[in-house]
Amino acid sequence: MEVADFMFVRQQTSKFTWNISFWNVRGLNNPLKQDKVLQRAHHNKVDVLCLLETRVKKEKSVGLLETKFAKWNVYTNYEYAQNGRIWILLKKDLDFSLCDVSSQSITVKGSFQGATLIITAAYGSNDGISRRLLWHQLREIDIKYGHLPWIVGGDFNIILKSNETSAHELLGPVSSPEMKDFQEVTQELALQDHPFFGPLFTWSRSDHCMALVLLNKEVEANRPKPFKFFNFWALHPSFIHEVHQSWQPTIQGNPMQVLFSKLKRLKGSLKRLNKDCYSDISNRFQQKKIELEMQQLSTLRGDDTLEKELTLQKELKSLEEAELMFLKQKGKAQWLKEGDRCTKFFHSIIAAKNKRDTIRVIVDDQGRRLESFDNMATEVINYFKSLIGTADPSVTNCDPTLLKDLLHYTLPIGASSDLVKGVSTEEIKAAIFNQGNDKAPGPDGYTPYFFKNAGMWLETM
Template identity: 50%
Template sequence: MLGNWNILNNYDSVVNRRIWLLWKKGIDLSPCHSNDQSITVKCLTNTTTFFITAIYGSNSGSHRRSIWQHVRDLDSMYGSFPWILGGDFNTYLHYKESSDFNLLGLYSSYDMLDFQEVVQDLSLQDHPFFGPTFSWINKQKDNYLARKLDRVLINPPWTSLFQDSFVEFLAPGHSDHNMALQPIQGNPMQKLFLKLKRLKPSLKKLNKNNYSEISTRVRLKKIELETVKIYTLNGQNSIAEELKIQKELISLEESEYMFLKQKTKVRCIKERDKCTKLFHSTIASKFKRDIIRVLTNNEGKRLDSFDDMANEIIDYFKNQLGTSDPNVLPVDSALLKNLLHFSLPIETATELTKIVTAEEIKEALFSQGFFKGQRGIRQGDPLSLTLFLLAMNILSKIRNLVVAKGNLESIVGVTSILNHLYTLSGLNLNVSKTEFFTVGISARTLDSIKSATGFKQEFFPVRYLGVPLVTRKLTETDCIPLLNNIKARLHH
């Protein structure tokens, strides 16, 4: 019957077989002491050693005093180790641990004083527990009496080592005593479960006090408020009473809202993954909530059809990425070859001119998702600097074909080169941001240049990238602002 269990009893110390101690085979537990009212064992684990004392106190107060002396002796031997004592002490510690304490008042018997003295002298304390306060009941209808005769005590080393341990007092069942359950160790999920179990009574009490029949209470409070409003209008009540009840109604309505919201969440968690009607209803509700039903375009026109809204969204993101410029023409490779005077090795040329597959393009940098960029790469792309240098190299080669002089013909030649670069690369000259500086040119020539180009004339001195540009040799005075900025950076 007990094939997987070891058993220890105190038959040798008492004739009526008072205590049984059982533990599963494989647990390293060995007996230390046994007498008519207790059994003490030693338990070894991978990390520590601790002692357990099972107690069944005598019904006789005078005979029970021998167990208190035995506990003192055990403390002198094992008190430096974690030690737990539990069982039926057949007496209680405090007057409130008896259901008749309202009648007896601040009462302490000799048995209680003996017990209190041992607990205080040995620095023992009740193990943290949850469950009923009383552990024994006489089960008499007319002379009801309940007391805490069963308890679990621990010493300071146990408190320090087993900080997460606890005791649960279970329902008494067929016995008139409650069973005490004390897991020494457990996995994290078990600990969480038991902590939530301990929290459950407090949550039930909170729910009963604050959310019981909440909808009915809200309805009754509304009726009360309507009645008080009538009394206020008739001059029978002050406005303060009406405001007080209105505040109470608002508080009840907020509680009702939170209660119903939480109830909906619980129901959703329970049923949403079962393909139930609630699940499909929740999905449909979310779908309806997320649908865009109306848009307003840049012209202020209201768009309420799905086709119009879809076209507006597509056009918006296409405009964000830019539009193609019809003035930008394909590049003539012969022109570039003549400008750069550069030829590639045959194998490199073959590699660069071979047919590129659609899959290679998709996997390369030019894949931009659903909305394709129409004007090359976006600003901030790592390739932008390299492509800009390549374009400026072409501009420099074309610029060398034109002789720059301080007359209208030279300026027109330069602008035509810039316009040609625009057709090749899409880099267009912004006339409103272009300025020119002159030295030794007549007013008539200046007027003709400004009229032909639309450029704005500026005058020296001017700074470019912090460096002063002047028509003469730089002096120390010209460089003072630049030197001051450098010194400021060095001292920063």
């Protein structure tokens, strides 16, 4: 018994008022089972009913859908999978369109009260290799519709975590390449495991549980966003002055309390700097670009001096650099979503990633260049087959004396004191300056780039 059925969401979807169900019905040929499905859907006021493993032949489905399911619009994947592995049934009054269909998934897009939502019903293959096609299809869908709220549900035929099987207590923490594939795609696409109540194990050899997503309209809470330092703030001429002015007033307490309190107080000054100079930075850049173009025309007509144009060019360049740093820093976590804004920056990231992950040519032992997919695949398989059961002459036996020395190793005289000695200012600086500028900020929201640019002021104040 294990969790085979999952639901994942991305972005807030509380503005919708739809009830969506995912259910592996394990066959829908029996009239009693058909009645049971419709009764459950009616009882739970289901608007979108995603049925998996229907096992209904295509020729039989036509009459069934026109009679018992006549009140529903339907999308199926008979053209890609035998016996219609997936049906998506939609209430007649809902406005939906088909986005993508394959042997392991169907994706639809719905519009309700001016808002749009993407729904993907998935039924993963039992074979791990074939299931990778599903992960690839989800990535393709994300590239096209990643800016929209997205619900992915169904039976993936693989668990995400080891505790999602009843054998967990017996086997303990386990992992597999198939689980890692599943984990990687959910992390890469920023999909969050949907919270639920009900049984943890949704599948046994007898049947699957019906999963129901309730999307109710609620008033969004006005919660303040956590502070995050954006590196482009350090480009502003007033940045160091703002840090200096905020840092000067004395605070009582131990050094850690003083540092924490001053960093907290500085956040207000930096937020004001951002609001006054960088809020809606992409729009500011476009407006400054238009202003420069108008000024250039004025300069050409002789109505104004060249100095004003040069000043605007300098301001535009500063905004362009700030916008690039903003997108680069934000893109570390959301580059797929932001890519749909059609910015050159994110499209270049996507292109570079695809190129980096693509093997275009392999040279075999005979020096021949293999460029076709079939030839490269054959060479890779043959290469790893040849490694099985063969000895590597470059690997030598380990000297028993070396192992004995490692087991009885003792620290040199005086080395133990290095483990408890104080940390110097130079070591702290080296640790900070060796970090990448775009590394994730700490719990206080400040990035390494902040301390690199303001650190010497902080140290002297």
